[in-house]
Amino acid sequence: MKLTTRNAEIFVAVILALCSIGLMIKAAQNSITWTIEDNMGAGFMPFWLSLGMLICTIITIFKWVIRKSPQSNNNEPFIDPEANKYVYVTILSLIGLILGTAYVGIYISLIFFLFFYLKNFSEKSNLFISVFSIATPIVTFCFFEWLLKITLPQGISEPLFYPIYELMY
Amino acid sequence: METFYLLMNGIGTALVPFNLALLIFGCLIGLFVGAMPGLGSVNGVAILIPITFIVPPTAAIIFLAAVYYGAMYGGAISSIMLGIPGASTAVATVFDGRPLAQKGEAITGLTAAAVGSFVGGTVSVILFTLFAPPLAKVALAFNAPETFALMVMAFATFVGLGGDDIPKTCFSILIGLVLSTIGLDLISGKPRLIFFDIPGFLHGVNFLVLAIGIYGIGEMLWTLETTKGAVKISSISFTFKDVVLSVKKLKGTMMAMTIGSFLGFFVGILPAAGATPAALMAYGITKQLSKNSAEFGKGAVAGVVAPECANNSASTGSMLPMLTLGIPGSPTTAILLGGMILWGLTPGPLLFTQEPEFVWGLIGSLYIANFFALILNVALIPAFIMVLRVPFAILAPVIFVLCVTGGYAPTQSIHDVWLMLLFGVAGYILRKLDYPVAPAVLSIVLGPLAEKAMRQSLIISDGSFNIFLDFTIKPIAATIMYIALIFLFLPLINILKNQLFPKKA
Amino acid sequence: MNLLKKVAILFVSFSFVAVSTTSAKEFAPKKPIELIIMAGQGGGADEIARLVQGVAEKNDFTSKPLIPINKPGGSGGEALQYVKAKSGDQHTILITLNSFFTTPQNQKELDINILEDYTPLARLLTDTFMVWIKKDGAKTSGINTLDEFLARAKQGDLVMGGTGKMSEDELLLGMMRSMFGFDAKYVPYSGGGAVAKGLIGDESDFTLNNPSEQMGFYQSGDSKALVMMTPKRNPAFPEVPSSHELGYPDLEYYMMRAFVAPADIGAEATKYYTGVLHDVYMNAEFQKFNIDDGKLLSWIEGYGLSDFFAVEYDKHTEIVAAFN
Numbered sequence: 001m002k003l004t005t006r007n008a009e010i011f012v013a014v015i016l017a018l019c020s021i022g023l024m025i026k027a028a029q030n031s032i033t034w035t036i037e038d039n040m041g042a043g044f045m046p047f048w049l050s051l052g053m054l055i056c057t058i059i060t061i062f063k064w065v066i067r068k069s070p071q072s073n074n075n076e077p078f079i080d081p082e083a084n085k086y087v088y089v090t091i092l093s094l095i096g097l098i099l100g101t102a103y104v105g106i107y108i109s110l111i112f113f114l115f116f117y118l119k120n121f122s123e124k125s126n127l128f129i130s131v132f133s134i135a136t137p138i139v140t141f142c143f144f145e146w147l148l149k150i151t152l153p154q155g156i157s158e159p160l161f162y163p164i165y166e167l168m169y
Numbered sequence: 170m171e172t173f174y175l176l177m178n179g180i181g182t183a184l185v186p187f188n189l190a191l192l193i194f195g196c197l198i199g200l201f202v203g204a205m206p207g208l209g210s211v212n213g214v215a216i217l218i219p220i221t222f223i224v225p226p227t228a229a230i231i232f233l234a235a236v237y238y239g240a241m242y243g244g245a246i247s248s249i250m251l252g253i254p255g256a257s258t259a260v261a262t263v264f265d266g267r268p269l270a271q272k273g274e275a276i277t278g279l280t281a282a283a284v285g286s287f288v289g290g291t292v293s294v295i296l297f298t299l300f301a302p303p304l305a306k307v308a309l310a311f312n313a314p315e316t317f318a319l320m321v322m323a324f325a326t327f328v329g330l331g332g333d334d335i336p337k338t339c340f341s342i343l344i345g346l347v348l349s350t351i352g353l354d355l356i357s358g359k360p361r362l363i364f365f366d367i368p369g370f371l372h373g374v375n376f377l378v379l380a381i382g383i384y385g386i387g388e389m390l391w392t393l394e395t396t397k398g399a400v401k402i403s404s405i406s407f408t409f410k411d412v413v414l415s416v417k418k419l420k421g422t423m424m425a426m427t428i429g430s431f432l433g434f435f436v437g438i439l440p441a442a443g444a445t446p447a448a449l450m451a452y453g454i455t456k457q458l459s460k461n462s463a464e465f466g467k468g469a470v471a472g473v474v475a476p477e478c479a480n481n482s483a484s485t486g487s488m489l490p491m492l493t494l495g496i497p498g499s500p501t502t503a504i505l506l507g508g509m510i511l512w513g514l515t516p517g518p519l520l521f522t523q524e525p526e527f528v529w530g531l532i533g534s535l536y537i538a539n540f541f542a543l544i545l546n547v548a549l550i551p552a553f554i555m556v557l558r559v560p561f562a563i564l565a566p567v568i569f570v571l572c573v574t575g576g577y578a579p580t581q582s583i584h585d586v587w588l589m590l591l592f593g594v595a596g597y598i599l600r601k602l603d604y605p606v607a608p609a610v611l612s613i614v615l616g617p618l619a620e621k622a623m624r625q626s627l628i629i630s631d632g633s634f635n636i637f638l639d640f641t642i643k644p645i646a647a648t649i650m651y652i653a654l655i656f657l658f659l660p661l662i663n664i665l666k667n668q669l670f671p672k673k674a
Numbered sequence: 675m676n677l678l679k680k681v682a683i684l685f686v687s688f689s690f691v692a693v694s695t696t697s698a699k700e701f702a703p704k705k706p707i708e709l710i711i712m713a714g715q716g717g718g719a720d721e722i723a724r725l726v727q728g729v730a731e732k733n734d735f736t737s738k739p740l741i742p743i744n745k746p747g748g749s750g751g752e753a754l755q756y757v758k759a760k761s762g763d764q765h766t767i768l769i770t771l772n773s774f775f776t777t778p779q780n781q782k783e784l785d786i787n788i789l790e791d792y793t794p795l796a797r798l799l800t801d802t803f804m805v806w807i808k809k810d811g812a813k814t815s816g817i818n819t820l821d822e823f824l825a826r827a828k829q830g831d832l833v834m835g836g837t838g839k840m841s842e843d844e845l846l847l848g849m850m851r852s853m854f855g856f857d858a859k860y861v862p863y864s865g866g867g868a869v870a871k872g873l874i875g876d877e878s879d880f881t882l883n884n885p886s887e888q889m890g891f892y893q894s895g896d897s898k899a900l901v902m903m904t905p906k907r908n909p910a911f912p913e914v915p916s917s918h919e920l921g922y923p924d925l926e927y928y929m930m931r932a933f934v935a936p937a938d939i940g941a942e943a944t945k946y947y948t949g950v951l952h953d954v955y956m957n958a959e960f961q962k963f964n965i966d967d968g969k970l971l972s973w974i975e976g977y978g979l980s981d982f983f984a985v986e987y988d989k990h991t992e993i994v995a996a997f998n
Contacts, residue, residue, distance in 0.1 A: 009602055016340070023347055026362050030354075039632070040624055042357040046350045049343050056340035069334065071602050078601065079394060086393040087597075094386070094569060094590055101573065102583045114566050122562035132563070136570065148202070148212050149741050150578055151706055162704040169738050211715075215742075312877040313861075353748045355862050358780065358839025360748055366783060368755045372747025440871055494874070495890045496867040503715035506867075507724045510886075513963065517890015581743050621864070628861050629833060629877065 005074035006064075013060045020054035086121070093117055105157035107137040175525050176298060179533020188231045191224070192534070195232040196542045199239020200549070204247050206381050207575025209256030210240035210484075211501045214508075226512050227530055233508070234534035237501065238290065238542045241444075241481045245282035249275060249473070250556050251568055253385040253575075258444040258480040260380050260610060261452040265465060265472025270557070272468050277415040279553060281473040283546040284419055285426065289478030290539040292430035293437070293485035298532060302521060304438055305493035311439045313625035314636045314646035319439070320619035322653035323446055326453025327611055328660045335664070337604045345612025348374045349620070356624045369584025376445075376613050377579050378589045383606050385572040386593025389565060391600060396561075412547060418470050425455045425471035429478025436479075437486020443499040444483035445614050451479030457656065485535060492520050492528060701942035703738040703765055710743055710757055710768045712750030712777075717865055718801065718884055720744060722931045723769045726798075726951070729960050735953045738765075749777045749838065751784050758791040760936040764943040767795065767935050772842045774932075775983075775990040780840050788987060793939055794979040796951045797932035799964055800972045803846060804914065805900040806873060806881045806888050813879050820900045820920055823880070827856040834858045835869040835878035840994075843869075843882040846903075846927055848997035853924060873897060884929060885910060885968030903927045910968035930986070931969075932979065948975050 024047055031041025032048070064072040079087055093116060100109025114133035118124060124132075144150045146168060154161060183192060202213040213236040224232070244259030249266035262282060269278035296304075351362045352373030363370045429451040436447035455475035456465040465472045488505075490496045495516035497503035509516055514524055521528050556564070576589035596606050630636035640647045709727060713719040720742075727740045745753035750773040757768045778786040807814040807823065813832060817823050826832070836843040839862055851857055861878060863869045866887035872878045873888075874896050881888075885908065891897040892911075899914045903925050907916050917925035933951055935944065954960055955973055964971060974982055 005602070008598075012598060012602055023362065026364065030357070030359050030361060039356070039628055042354040042359040042361050045620055046347050046362055049347045049350075053340055053343045053347065056336040056343065059336040060334075060340070063336070069603075080397070083394040083397045086397060087390055090390060090393060090565075090569075091590075091594060094573075097569070097573060098583070098586050098590060101577075101586065106573070106577075110570060114570075117566040117569075118563065121565070122560065124563070136567070140570065140574065143205075144574065144578075145706075147198075147216070148208070148578075149216055149706065149739060150212065150581070151708070151741060152574065152577060153583055158705070165705045165738060309871065309875040312872065312875050353751070355838050355864060358749070358841075358862075360751075360781060368748075368752050368784075371752040372745065440868065490871075494867070494871050495887075496865075496871050497715070500715050503720070504724075507715075507721050510721055510967075511725055511728055511963070513966075515889050515893060518894040518896060519890065580745075625861050625863070628859060 003078045005071050005076055005078050008078040009069070009071040009074075010061065010064050013057050013064065017054055017057040017061065020050050020057060023050035024054070089120065090117075101153050101155070103155045105155035106152045107141055107154070107161075108157045110137040110140065172298065172529070175529035176533055178526075179530040180536055181533075182227055182530055183231050183534045183537040188228055191228055191232045192235045192538060193541055193545070195235025196239035196538060196545050199236040199241075200243040200246070200542070200545060202236070203240030203243020204255050205575065206247055206251075206253045206255055206385060206571050207377055207578045209244060209258070209501070210237050211499075211504060212578065213237070213240050214501050214504045226527070229508075229512075230527065230531050231534040231538075233505065234531060235538040235541070237484065237505075238481070238535065238538040239545075241290070241484050242283065242286050242542045242546050244480070245286065245473070245477050246279065246553055247571075249278040249282060250553055251385075251571075252388050253568070253572070254377075254380050257377055257380070257614070258448055258484070259476070260384075260445065260614070261448040261476035261480075262473055263384055264452060264476075264607065265467075265469050268466065268468035269470070269473065274415075274468065275554060275557060276411045276550060277418055277470060278473055279550050280412055280415040280547070281419055281422070281470050282477045283543055283550075284416065285422075285429065285474035285477035286481040286546075287539060287543040288426045289430045289433055289481035290485060290535070290542075292478075293434040293482035294532060294535045294539065296434050297485055297489065297535075301489060301493070304489055305518070308438050308440055308490050308494060310645065313622045313629065314643045315649065316439065316442070317619060317622035317626055318637055318646040318649035318653060319436070319442065320446070320615050320622060322649055322656060323450045323453065323615050324611075324619070325653045325657035326450055326457055327608065328657060328664075334603055337602075338608055341599075341605050341608040342612050345379075345609035346616045348379065348609075349613045349616030355621060356628075367584065369582055369588075372580060372582075373617075374588065374613065375579055375585060376610070378576055378585045379592050379613050380610055381572050381575050382589040382592030383596035383610065385568060385575070386590060387596030387600060387606070389568055390593065390597040392561075393565065412550065419474065422471040422474040424458065425451075425475040426478050428455050428458070429475040430482045433479030433482030434486040437483030438489045440490040440494065440496040442483075442618065443487055444480040446618065447483035447486075448476035448480040449611055449614065451475045454656075457660070481539075488531070488535075492516055493518055701764065701940070701946040703736065703946075705765055706739050706741050707736065708743055708766045709740045710745055710753050710766060712745060712753035712768065712770060712773060714746035714865060715744050717746075718886065718929070719769050719771045719931065721886075722799065725960065725963065726769075726954050729954045729957050730950060733953070733957065735950050740767075748781060748784075749773050749841065751777050751781050751786075754778065754786050754791075755784055757934070757936050758786060761791075762938045763936050764939045767933050767947055768792070770930070770932050770934055772929050772986075772990070774930075774934075775987050776840060776842070776845065776994065779991060779994050788983055789980065791937055792934040793937055793944055794976070794983060795933040795935055795944065795947050796955070796975040797930055797972060797979055797982065798951060798955050799931040800970045801884045801886070801929040801931065801968075802902055802904050802908070802970070803843065803882045803927055803929070804885060804888070804902045804911075806870075806883050806897050807879065807900065808873050808876065809896055809898055811873075811879055812876055817900075818898070820915075820922075823900050824854050824856060827854070827858060827880075830857050832856075832858045832879040833861055833877070835861050835863055835872040835881045837866055837869055838862045838864070840997075842927075842929060845990075845993050845997055846882050849927070849993060850925070852996060853922070870897070889967065901925070904970075908968050908970075910966060928970075930982075 027043040027046035030043030032043040034040045034044050063069045067073055097109055097113040111133050118129045144152050199213050202208050244256035245262045247253050247255035248259040248262040249270050252267035254260040254263050266278045351370055354361050432451050433447045436442045452475050456462050487499050487502050491502040491506050497506050576586040626636050637646055637650050711720050711723045723742050730736050760766050869881050870883055870887050873881045874891050888897050901917050902914050903917050905918045
């Protein structure tokens with residue numbers, strides 16, 4: 001089965017319908033009723049709103065079945081095959097960046113992320129890419145830690161920054 | 170006349186060379202902090218509280234006003250240039266600011282935002298000077314039922330914002346509302362929708378996380394796909410003539426400015442609301458009342474002016490409940506409030522009479538800060554335009570870095586960064602399938618305010634909806650509610666008419 | 675890549691020097707200290723946290739800055755879990771209030787044991803609660819004493835504004851309910867400031883605010899305090915009677931402002947932070963601010979604080995049980 005827009009439409013609609021059901025189940029862990037004595041239960045709003053989401057997705061699925069919406073008649077590939085690479089690589093490298101931020105620390109991960117990304121997608125020289133990849137985390141550090149006093153996650157690379165803090169304060 | 174004298178005194182103090190230097194420095198910091206996605210005046214003001222122990226209190230107030238205003242101006246910059254709201258208050262600026270920049274009219278967008286901010290700031294500070302004490306009474310009369318009516322009105326003004334596909338638009342509104350219920354329920358004290366017992370959900374879904382995800386990551390993925398990484402670099406030249414020309418384009422936006430300034434101020438002084446709903450409402454109402462409402466969302470200048478006017482106006486307005494009632498209207502004023510208490514000032518109805526120098530010094534600084542923020546902003550337009558000349562392959566990773574830091578900074582939790590990525594990817598896919606995303610962003614801002622106000626009102630009324638509709642119980646709430654219903658039904662009838670009887674092409 | 679490697683080596687060698695020069699015995703922070711606030715911006719705990727930060731900064735009490743971070747999620751549940759997970763981390767401290775006792779009981783799934791999961795540092799202050807009414811409130815005009823108020827409240831139609839379900843003031847309402855036999859509708863607001871405004875805006879008929887939350891309205895004469903829930907009168911409110919002198923000694927309740935650190939941070943770090951807090955506590959500016967604000971200076975540290983936590987936790991278990 002090819003990932004055409006038509007297929008993506010039904011695929012996404014079914015996933016959203018399942019999510020809506022999941023939300024309803026989760027919301028129903030709290031009271032979903034509304035009585036005058038007890039006021040509105042904590043689950044009331046999320047439950048009935050999720051039911052609304054479910055109804056919306058069912059209509060979308062129905063429109064797909066009777067081919068009433070533009071997406072249900074569109075057999076073009078969902079993601080432009082020539083642009084596939086950009087989308088997937090970007091998403092994966094972002095996942096890598098956030099994983100790295102959580103465990104290795106943001107400043108170190110940024111160096112690798114920028115180096116990888118620029119190496120792949122730009123035609124700049126290696127020297128430019130290296131300088132840029134190292135300069136950006138430094139600027140980020142100065143801006144957040146020094147000016148705004150917001151500490152960004154440093155993970156296991158934290159001890160590397162102790163001498164810098166020693167100099168800063 | 171005493172007011173006038175005190176105000177002039179305040180302005181005079183702000184113009185002393187040392188204070189003026191602080192003011193310009195503060196405006197610059199504010200501009201940059203405001204322009205960074207995820208960071209807003211709240212961060213700028215927070216770094217400043219410790220500084221206030223070093224410089225004298227007057228200088229501290231001036232610096233503070235400068236950062237505050239600078240950040241309000243700065244929020245628009247990344248909304249227009251990058252399409253990512255620089256601060257939550259600037260989300261409505263994205264709707265038309267981004268398309269303007271894409272059309273190659275970034276200068277017009279930036280000028281419109283700067284001038285709009287200036288007008289909004291000036292109108293509100295004048296209103297503040299003249300009517301602060303009576304307006305404090307209005308803020309007091311605005312309780313839960315009135316707040317709920319106002320939220321319904323905010324929703325109503327946005328009915329026309331969705332796409333053509335009604336079920337998908339409804340889905341977007343509903344998912345925004347459901348996401349906004351995540352976290353601890355204030356009314357029942359119970360945690361809701363804590364998926365997989367992950368503690369990060371206890372603080373709910375921060376609106377900025379959704380906005381940065383959708384408009385930052387989602388938008389970038391979309392751009393990468395449609396251009397295959399080869400975005401044409403727009404060769405915008407910048408001359409002073411362009412600014413003059415773009416000022417001329419603002420002629421037709423008088424209505425947007427009026428709505429933005431007055432509505433913004435009014436919503437700002439209400440303790441519960443703040444600048445974000447104010448900007449959204451100003452955008453929605455301007456669009457509904459505009460003759461060219463079809464242009465909104467495609468780069469209408471009025472669509473930039475209205476929210477920028479409103480958010481600056483509301484930010485000044487939100488100082489009022491802080492000063493006179495001691496209730497912060499926004500996180501930023503909450504920090505300011507903390508600062509005031511540390512200076513030994515007790516916010517309350519007596520503050521205006523007991524500490525006139527402080528109050529009028531602050532207001533005087535706002536006048537001056539507003540003026541300098543405009544000058545600096547216009548002067549820096551060439552620098553901002555340079556961003557558009559950066560090759561896309563370099564700009565893209567930098568934007569991703571801004572998104573990651575911006576997603577992290579507001580709550581300082583990595584959980585939110587993951588959520589942001591999830592929203593970004595989901596937003597990208599949904600957008601490709603014609604699900605409108607703006608309604609979800611709107612709902613997540615207004616949803617919590619609306620739900621809380623509604624449930625508070627219903628506790629008071631023992632479950633009766635008459636509290637919103639009966640003129641004899643709550644006249645203000647009922648009036649707003651009926652206006653909201655009119656706003657709600659007019660476009661709905663139009664939409665239904667178009668769906669049922671499509672015009673023959 | 676060569677350059678990268680060099681920088682990395684430089685960094686590592688640098689840090690080795692720095693680590694080895696700090697003596698092993700005396701603890702000194704190596705990086706900015708996170709000051710976690712288990713409540714939102716603008717609340718009472720936030721105010722004290724930022725005051726402590728400001729005083730410490732101004733007088734150079736800490737060699738690295740204190741960075742306040744608000745984690746109000748889940749009535750502080752998120753902050754409690756965050757700090758619990760940081761066991762052994764010497765650069766995090768948490769400012770607690772009474773939700774330190776109630777949140778773990780109301781949300782059992784958090785799995786928090788306050789006596790084992792945290793290192794107690796010091797309690798600096800206690801705040802109390804007062805019964806507030808509006809000067810000419812729609813249903814309470816003409817009431818000047820607690821007894822008049824109680825007589826009126828027994829009609830059962832009063833609305834009380836509070837800071838959230840199962841928060842201190844609702845528990846306190848529960849205490850008063852069983853003590854005096856009246857009931858009231860409870861409307862939750864977000865934060866003490868909003869509660870105070872609801873009273874003056876005629877939305878609620880009475881509140882149980884902290885002194886500082888009503889200070890502005892009290893000074894302007896818009897609100898009246900009927901009783902302070904302490905044994906003695908407070909110098910900041912000389913004309914407000916204490917519950918003991920009115921003959922209700924059981925009507926006594928305090929809000930603590932105490933600091934804790936994650937578990938297992940070691941004796942040296944505990945001593946360091948307790949010392950810093952003591953410096954702040956002894957600061958004249960800090961003391962004057964809190965006395966003017968109607969708070970009670972009440973330092974306890976170490977074992978005294980652990981005992982206090984244990985006693986208060988049990989007390990709150992009873993109150994919560996009685997409430998349910």
